[in-house]
Amino acid sequence: MQLELPKALLSIDLLTRRLAALSRLADHERALLLNCQQHFKCYMAGSEISGTQDQLQRPRLIISGWACRERIMANGRRQLLAILLPGDLIGGCANQRALDLVEVVAISNVRVMNVATLFRAVEEHPDEYPGIARGIALLSFCEERRLLDHMMRLGSQPALQRVAGFLLELFQRCRVIGYVSAGSFVMPLTQEMLGNALGLSVVHVNRVMRQLKASHLIDLHGGIVNILDVAGLARVADLPPQEAARELKQCDWITAAAG
Amino acid sequence: MQLELPKALLSIDLLTRRLAALSRLADHERALLLNCQQHFKCYMAGSEISGTQDQLQRPRLIISGWACRERIMANGRRQLLAILLPGDLIGGCANQRALDLVEVVAISNVRVMNVATLFRAVEEHPDEYPGIARGIALLSFCEERRLLDHMMRLGSQPALQRVAGFLLELFQRCRVIGYVSAGSFVMPLTQEMLGNALGLSVVHVNRVMRQLKASHLIDLHGGIVNILDVAGLARVADLPPQEAARELKQCDWITAAAG
DNA sequence: CGGGTGTTTGAATGGCGTCAAAGATTGTGG
DNA sequence: CCACAATCTTTGACGCCATTCAAACACCCG
Numbered sequence: 001m002q003l004e005l006p007k008a009l010l011s012i013d014l015l016t017r018r019l020a021a022l023s024r025l026a027d028h029e030r031a032l033l034l035n036c037q038q039h040f041k042c043y044m045a046g047s048e049i050s051g052t053q054d055q056l057q058r059p060r061l062i063i064s065g066w067a068c069r070e071r072i073m074a075n076g077r078r079q080l081l082a083i084l085l086p087g088d089l090i091g092g093c094a095n096q097r098a099l100d101l102v103e104v105v106a107i108s109n110v111r112v113m114n115v116a117t118l119f120r121a122v123e124e125h126p127d128e129y130p131g132i133a134r135g136i137a138l139l140s141f142c143e144e145r146r147l148l149d150h151m152m153r154l155g156s157q158p159a160l161q162r163v164a165g166f167l168l169e170l171f172q173r174c175r176v177i178g179y180v181s182a183g184s185f186v187m188p189l190t191q192e193m194l195g196n197a198l199g200l201s202v203v204h205v206n207r208v209m210r211q212l213k214a215s216h217l218i219d220l221h222g223g224i225v226n227i228l229d230v231a232g233l234a235r236v237a238d239l240p241p242q243e244a245a246r247e248l249k250q251c252d253w254i255t256a257a258a259g
Numbered sequence: 260m261q262l263e264l265p266k267a268l269l270s271i272d273l274l275t276r277r278l279a280a281l282s283r284l285a286d287h288e289r290a291l292l293l294n295c296q297q298h299f300k301c302y303m304a305g306s307e308i309s310g311t312q313d314q315l316q317r318p319r320l321i322i323s324g325w326a327c328r329e330r331i332m333a334n335g336r337r338q339l340l341a342i343l344l345p346g347d348l349i350g351g352c353a354n355q356r357a358l359d360l361v362e363v364v365a366i367s368n369v370r371v372m373n374v375a376t377l378f379r380a381v382e383e384h385p386d387e388y389p390g391i392a393r394g395i396a397l398l399s400f401c402e403e404r405r406l407l408d409h410m411m412r413l414g415s416q417p418a419l420q421r422v423a424g425f426l427l428e429l430f431q432r433c434r435v436i437g438y439v440s441a442g443s444f445v446m447p448l449t450q451e452m453l454g455n456a457l458g459l460s461v462v463h464v465n466r467v468m469r470q471l472k473a474s475h476l477i478d479l480h481g482g483i484v485n486i487l488d489v490a491g492l493a494r495v496a497d498l499p500p501q502e503a504a505r506e507l508k509q510c511d512w513i514t515a516a517a518g
Numbered sequence: 519c520g521g522g523t524g525t526t527t528g529a530a531t532g533g534c535g536t537c538a539a540a541g542a543t544t545g546t547g548g
Numbered sequence: 549c550c551a552c553a554a555t556c557t558t559t560g561a562c563g564c565c566a567t568t569c570a571a572a573c574a575c576c577c578g
Binding site for chain 4: 449451461468
Binding site: 074 | 332333334340355357358360361396401404406409410411413414415456457458497498499
């Protein structure tokens with residue numbers, strides 16, 4: 001499924017894919033994306049990618065690995081507000097978003113690429129790159145929408161549906177970026193992190209996972225999640241079926257390009 | 260505390276105050292705000308101010324009354340994502356925010372004012388009205404920050420601290436717009452609505468309120484909340500003291516103008 | 519091999535939801 | 549003005565979902 005291409009091509013291609021799934025890109029826009037290759041940077045799992053202090057957030061693209069936006073309360077509890085996957089953007093929102101003041105931490109080893117020159121080019125000539133501008137705005141829009149979805153989980157759903165909905169979201173997002181094969185994807189989240197994201201204790205996350213496994217909805221071994229029954233999972237998560245496939249349009253784009 | 264001024268002056272003054280608290284306004288910017296008086300519209304308590312369908316969200320300012328952004332799950336549960344007070348804006352975010360796709364419902368009777376011409380003027384001549392543009396962006400920023408705060412409550416706090424923190428937020432916001440007198444403000448939220456906002460049952464909201472009253476932190480009669488001990492409430496809500504007074508800068512502006 | 523980290527399971531406690539029913543409050547019409 | 553309905557608040561009893569504590573079990577790495 002993953003072709004062996006030069007690393008740089010693959011990485012910028014990731015952004016091109018995501019943008020193209022959300023917006024129409026002209027040829028000169030694709031060319032700009034290719035020209036904006038910049039230096040990479042790696043972060044070890046657990047290290048801070050972007051802190052609360054950093055005033056000027058440089059726009060960066062996650063190339064590989066998982067990260068999260070996390071806030072820590074005075075009582076010491078951590079809350080993961082969002083999970084960031086390859087193809088997601090950090091920072092770079094001209095009109096400051098509150099989300100950009102939240103600490104970003106690497107979950108697994110993470111490679112990011114600076115996309116400051118790309119952003120500058122688009123900001124300075126917005127009329128020349130309308131497709132990219134629109135795509136970037138939509139990426140931000142999608143993240144905000146996911147944030148609201150997560151808020152609904154935390155406020156109005158019991159543990160089982162929370163976990164089911166969350167796994168489904170991760171599954172669909174991984175599909176979009178081509179990280180799902182045969183219904184499985186690698187999930188580098190410990191159950192403690194899942195708990196911190198979902199407002200549940202480690203122990204109870206474990207129990208719920210067991211329940212989902214027993215219901216033959218998912219399978220889970222060694223950090224690899226296998227979604228056995230998407231529709232069933234969506235039913236448990238209390239999602240309208242249309243909602244469950246919301247990001248599927250992007251997915252279609254990917255699969256068409258791959259086929 | 261509330262002077263008897265012509266209604267129209269008071270209403271546009273509300274926006275001027277909020278913007279001035281966040282950004283420096285030049286004289287011609289204040290003049291623009293005065294010139295952008297537009298027709299008002301009233302909504303009965305419980306009616307929908309802005310639906311999910313409305314594609315083109317007109318920017319509107321809440322002049323009086325409370326509203327909320329609410330989403331309803333497939334299982335029928337309501338989740339109030341945000342409370343909107345006089346001086347808050349609905350819609351009008353050029354680059355679509357996901358929040359603007361959430362239904363806005365009037366809690367009490369609500370009067371809103373169309374601010375489309377103001378927004379258009381600022382969008383078409385951004386260099387001419389930098390203060391207003393910045394102020395509007397910051398208003399949106401503040402709402403997003405409150406959204407994240409609320410998410411922290413839902414995900415990482417038990418009932419008592421949730422309610423305490425929420426009441427404190429409402430208190431501070433009411434102060435900023437001059438709706439607090441002698442530590443009290445009118446809160447037109449039923450305990451059921453509080454529950455829907457905080458992810459708690461009506462019954463349990465009631466119990467927690469009783470507990471807060473017994474601790475002499477708040478008093479509550481006939482829809483009027485009296486905050487007896489701000490610091491104590493902040494302690495219960497597990498907020499760092501500095502955080503509790505976060506919007507106080509705006510408050511200072513108001514009190515200085517009133518004094 | 520041993521230590522560290524993550525997973526899994528049990529038992530006990532408690533926070534919070536549900537059910538039910540009795541006040542309190544407000545608004546409406548006679 | 550009172551009567552009545554409707555809505556909201558308050559309280560008790562009960563049960564379940566989820567947390568906590570504790571300990572055993574797996575896995576990875578030096």
